[in-house]
Amino acid sequence: MADFTDISSAVDSAAANARRVSRREFIKRVIASGAVASSASFMAGGLAGCTPRRAAVAGSVERLVSLNINGQLRRVDVLPQETLAMTLRYKLGLTGTKLSRDRAECGACTVMIDGTTVYSCSTLTHSVRARKVVTVEGLRGPNGELHPVQQAFVEELSPQCGFCTPGQVVAAVALLQKNPKPTREEARHAMSGNLCRCGAYDNYLNGIMRACGNHAEISHGV
Numbered sequence: 001m002a003d004f005t006d007i008s009s010a011v012d013s014a015a016a017n018a019r020r021v022s023r024r025e026f027i028k029r030v031i032a033s034g035a036v037a038s039s040a041s042f043m044a045g046g047l048a049g050c051t052p053r054r055a056a057v058a059g060s061v062e063r064l065v066s067l068n069i070n071g072q073l074r075r076v077d078v079l080p081q082e083t084l085a086m087t088l089r090y091k092l093g094l095t096g097t098k099l100s101r102d103r104a105e106c107g108a109c110t111v112m113i114d115g116t117t118v119y120s121c122s123t124l125t126h127s128v129r130a131r132k133v134v135t136v137e138g139l140r141g142p143n144g145e146l147h148p149v150q151q152a153f154v155e156e157l158s159p160q161c162g163f164c165t166p167g168q169v170v171a172a173v174a175l176l177q178k179n180p181k182p183t184r185e186e187a188r189h190a191m192s193g194n195l196c197r198c199g200a201y202d203n204y205l206n207g208i209m210r211a212c213g214n215h216a217e218i219s220h221g222v
């Protein structure tokens with residue numbers, strides 16, 4: 001058994017190592033160790049299936065969950081209070097979902113759940129188990145081609161800085177799935193939950209009008 005001298009030198013050695021690694025490297029190692037911990041937990045869960053399952057602790061939440069993201073089943077370790085935006089960006093690497101206000105105000109984090117748009121910054125990940133989540137990454141075609149809405153946004157030069165664009169794309173796709181040929185006013189109303197700090201609203205509406213073939217309501221007027 002190690003004495004206090006051993007522990008002290010181990011701590012000193014770890015501190016020296018920590019000083020030698022860059023901040024980026026340190027973060028990468030922390031993420032990697034989290035993934036290993038998740039895998040170990042998953043393995044333990046799998047093996048537990050061969051023996052009588054332990055009763056769940058009352059009031060506890062199972063952290064290792066299966067999520068349907070863009071048609072794929074993803075296993076991920078989720079904290080009880082974790083938001084979907086955090087899980088998508090920092091656990092699953094789906095950084096197309098943006099975080100801006102992080103309080104259900106701007107729509108940059110918009111995703112679809114069972115075909116309906118939600119602010120993922122204000123949705124608990126545990127609440128979307130057994131539901132279908134679609135992010136902007138899930139809208140591309142089988143060969144990586146742009147979704148028609150994305151193509152129309154490109155052709156209409158809709159984005160300015162582009163930060164809000166993924167949320168605008170998801171919201172527009174959800175609109176056209178429910179209403180394939182909206183009027184410009186209907187689209188304006190449907191997109192009202194997606195703010196654009198560049199004020200490119202008319203450009204996005206032009207993109208939606210182009211995507212749905214409503215060319216009569218494309219407006220490039222001054």
Ligand code: FES
Pocket residue numbers: 158159160161162163164165195196197198199200
């Ligand atoms: S294009 Fe810049 S925030 Fe919308």
